[in-house]
Amino acid sequence: MTSVAEAAVGRVERRLLDGELGLDAHLARHGRLPLLDGSQIIGMARDSGLTGRGGAGFPVWRKLSAVAEAGDGSAVVVANGAEGEPASGKDRALLAYQPNLVLDGLQLVAAATKARAAHLYAPKAALAPLRALLEARRVAGLDRMSVTLQAAPDAFVSGEESAVVSALNGRGAVPADKRIRVIQAGVGGSPTLVQNVETLAHLALIARYGAGWFLSAGTADEPGTFLATISGAVRRPGVVEAGYGVPLGELIAAVGGATMRLQAVLIGGYHGGWVPADPALPVSRQALEPYGASPGAGVLVALPAGACGLGETARIAGYLADQVAGQCGPCINGLPRMAATLADLAARRPRAGLAAEAERLARLVSGRGACHHPDGTARLVLSAMRMFQADVAAHLNGRCLATEGYR
Amino acid sequence: MKLHVDWTACDGRGVCTELLEEMLVEDDWGFPVARDGQRSPAVPPPLEGAAKQAVDRCPMLALKLIAR
Numbered sequence: 251m252t253s254v255a256e257a258a259v260g261r262v263e264r265r266l267l268d269g270e271l272g273l274d275a276h277l278a279r280h281g282r283l284p285l286l287d288g289s290q291i292i293g294m295a296r297d298s299g300l301t302g303r304g305g306a307g308f309p310v311w312r313k314l315s316a317v318a319e320a321g322d323g324s325a326v327v328v329a330n331g332a333e334g335e336p337a338s339g340k341d342r343a344l345l346a347y348q349p350n351l352v353l354d355g356l357q358l359v360a361a362a363t364k365a366r367a368a369h370l371y372a373p374k375a376a377l378a379p380l381r382a383l384l385e386a387r388r389v390a391g392l393d394r395m396s397v398t399l400q401a402a403p404d405a406f407v408s409g410e411e412s413a414v415v416s417a418l419n420g421r422g423a424v425p426a427d428k429r430i431r432v433i434q435a436g437v438g439g440s441p442t443l444v445q446n447v448e449t450l451a452h453l454a455l456i457a458r459y460g461a462g463w464f465l466s467a468g469t470a471d472e473p474g475t476f477l478a479t480i481s482g483a484v485r486r487p488g489v490v491e492a493g494y495g496v497p498l499g500e501l502i503a504a505v506g507g508a509t510m511r512l513q514a515v516l517i518g519g520y521h522g523g524w525v526p527a528d529p530a531l532p533v534s535r536q537a538l539e540p541y542g543a544s545p546g547a548g549v550l551v552a553l554p555a556g557a558c559g560l561g562e563t564a565r566i567a568g569y570l571a572d573q574v575a576g577q578c579g580p581c582i583n584g585l586p587r588m589a590a591t592l593a594d595l596a597a598r599r600p601r602a603g604l605a606a607e608a609e610r611l612a613r614l615v616s617g618r619g620a621c622h623h624p625d626g627t628a629r630l631v632l633s634a635m636r637m638f639q640a641d642v643a644a645h646l647n648g649r650c651l652a653t654e655g656y657r
Numbered sequence: 658m659k660l661h662v663d664w665t666a667c668d669g670r671g672v673c674t675e676l677l678e679e680m681l682v683e684d685d686w687g688f689p690v691a692r693d694g695q696r697s698p699a700v701p702p703p704l705e706g707a708a709k710q711a712v713d714r715c716p717m718l719a720l721k722l723i724a725r
C-alpha cells in the first residue's frame with residue numbers, strides 16, 4: 251500500500267472510475283464487501299475524513315450517526331444521483347461505469363443506520379440499466395437490503411435533499427422548509443439519510459482498502475479524491491478524478507489542456523464562484539475560499555480570454571432564475587430581477603447604479619428561501635462582480651474588454 | 658429565541674413587518690427582511706411579546722419561533 255509520505259497528494263489519479271465494466275469485473279477487482287457492523291462503518295467514515303461530494307462537503311460520519319440515532323431501526327437511506335446541474339456529468343458517469351460501488355455504498359449506509367428502506371434516485375436514463383444489475387446482485391446475494399429505484403425529474407433543484415425526500419413521498423421534487431430536517435423526519439416521516447452517489451462509492455472503497463488508504467490522496471485537511479466534470483474551452487471535456495489540492499493546471503491538462511488562453515474558471519458549478527485561471531491554484535476548499543468558491547460537486551467551466559465573463563454569468567443567472575421552484579417570494583421575485591440586472595450589464599445597457607443594484611439584489615435574496623438556490627445564485631453573481639471588475643467598469647462605459655479585444 | 662420564516666408558505670402581505678417593525682422591514686416585493694440581515698434573526702427579550710403576537714397573527718402560519 252502507498253505510504254502517506256510517497257502518496258500522490260493532489261494528483262490526477264483514478265480510484266472510483268478505474269477498472270472494467272460489469273459485476274464480474276467489480277467482484278474480481280474489489281471482492282465482496284467485508285462484513286462490518288454499524289459502529290465499524292461509522293468509525294471508518296470518521297477516520298477517513300470522508301465528506302459529501304454533492305456540493306456541501308459535510309462530514310459523512312456525522313450524518314450517519316445522527317440518522318442511526320434518530321432512526322432507531324426506522325431510518326431510510328437514499329443515494330442521490332439526480333445531478334440537476336447542467337455542467338456536471340460525474341454522477342451519470344459513475345452510475346454508468348461503476349454503479350456497483352454506489353450500490354455497495356448504499357448497503358453500507360443502510361447497515362450503519364439500521365435502515366428499513368433504501369432508494370436510488372437518479373434520472374430515468376441512468377436507472378434503466380440498473381434494474382438488471384440489481385437483479386444480478388440479488389442473485390449473487392450481495393444486497394441485504396433491497397433497493398427501490400426512483401426517477402429524478404430533469405430540473406436544477408430536483409437533487410436538493412428535501413426535494414429528493416418530497417419526490418420519494420410521492421409529491422413533486424421541490425424543496426421544503428428546513429425547520430424540520432430530513433435527518434429528523436424525511437421519507438414517510440422517518441429519519442432519512444440523503445447521500446450523493448459519489449460519496450457512497452468512496453465509502454465502498456474505504457470499506458475494502460481502509461481509511462489510511464483513503465487519506466493517502468488529497469490534503470491533510472481535505473482527504474481523498476473527487477470527480478471533476480470539466481467543460482468550456484478545453485480539448486476533451488469530461489470527467490476526471492484527482493486528489494483535493496490538485497493544481498488547476500493539472501486538472502485542465504487531464505482533459506487535453508485549454509483550447510485557447512483562459513481568463514477565468516468557474517469552480518463549483520452554477521452555484522460556484524469564478525477564480526483566475528492560475529495553473530498553480532490548488533483545487534481545495536481552503537485555497538478557493540478567498541475567492542468565495544469551493545470545489546463543491548467538482549464542476550469546472552473554463553472561460554477563454556475572448557469570451558465575456560459578464561455575458562457568461564448573465565446566461566447562467568438567467569438559467570438559474572428559470573429554475574426557481576415557484577415557492578418562495580424572495581427567490582421567485584429576486585432571481586429574475588437579479589438575472590435581468592446582470593443581463594443589462596452584460597449587454598451594455600448602462601444606467602445609474604446598475605452594478606450596485608446587482609450586488610444589492612444578490613445580498614437581498616441570500617438566505618431567504620427554503621433551499622440554498624438563492625444563496626448559490628447570489629454567490630455566483632457576487633463572484634462575477636469581483637472577478638470581472640474591470641469588465642464591469644468597461645461595460646458601464648459601453649465597452650467590452652473581451653469581445654472587442656482590449657485584453 | 659429566533660424568528661424563522663417558512664418561505665414556501667409566506668405570502669408577503671406584511672402582517673409581521675407591521676407588528677414587528679423593530680426587527681423586520683419589507684423587501685422590494687413586500688416579504689419580510691430582518692433588519693440585522695440574519696437568516697433567522699435573534700429576538701431581543703423586550704420584543705418577545707411582539708414576536709409571539711406576530712407568529713400568532715401570521716395568516717399563513719409561516720412565521721415561527723425557534724430555539725436554535
Ligand SMILES: Cc1cc2nc3c(=O)[nH]c(=O)nc-3n(C[C@H](O)[C@H](O)[C@H](O)COP(=O)(O)O)c2cc1C
Nearest residue numbers: 302303304330332333334409410411445446449622
Ligand atoms: C439547488 C440544489 C440542488 C442540489 N442538487 C443536488 C444533486 O443533484 N445531487 C446531489 O447529490 N446533491 C445535490 N444538492 C445537495 C443536497 O441537498 C445534499 O446536500 C446532498 O445530496 C447530500 O449528499 P452528500 O453529503 O453526500 O453530498 C443540491 C443542493 C441544492 C441547494
Ligand code: SF4
Nearest residue numbers: 575577578581619621
Ligand atoms: S428558494 Fe427558490 S428554488 Fe428553493 S424552494 Fe424556494 S423558490 Fe424553490
Ligand code: SF4
Nearest residue numbers: 667668671672673715
Ligand atoms: S405575516 Fe406571515 S405570511 Fe405575512 S409576510 Fe409575515 S411571515 Fe409572511
